[in-house]
Amino acid sequence: MGVSIRGLMLDRGGVVQEQYAVVYAPKKKKRLSANCLEIMPSEEAARAAAEPQRHRHAAIVAGPSKSSEGQYLFYLVRWL
Numbered sequence: 458m459g460v461s462i463r464g465l466m467l468d469r470g471g472v473v474q475e476q477y478a479v480v481y482a483p484k485k486k487k488r489l490s491a492n493c494l495e496i497m498p499s500e501e502a503a504r505a506a507a508e509p510q511r512h513r514h515a516a517i518v519a520g521p522s523k524s525s526e527g528q529y530l531f532y533l534v535r536w537l
Contacts, residue, residue: 476496476519476531477496477499477517477518478516478531479497479503479514480494480515481493481512487533488531488533490529491528491530491531494516494531500517507537515537518534
């Protein structure tokens with residue numbers, strides 16, 4: 458059984474993890490498709506790569522998780 462972190466069931470096996478990312482989000486959502494974000498190595502890198510005028514926002518995301526449709530999804534933990 459997983460551990461609930463902010464409403465999201467995370468896998469104890471370490472598959473799903475929190476990561477820094479730059480998210481393309483014209484509308485800020487909680488569930489994000491993997492093709493709408495770029496994983497970054499650090500918070501500083503995510504903040505530096507963010508371009509709010511182009512809807513690219515720095516965030517902490519949890520994932521990946523596979524949806525019932527076979528897509529890989531990430532979940533917003535918080536905006537930076």
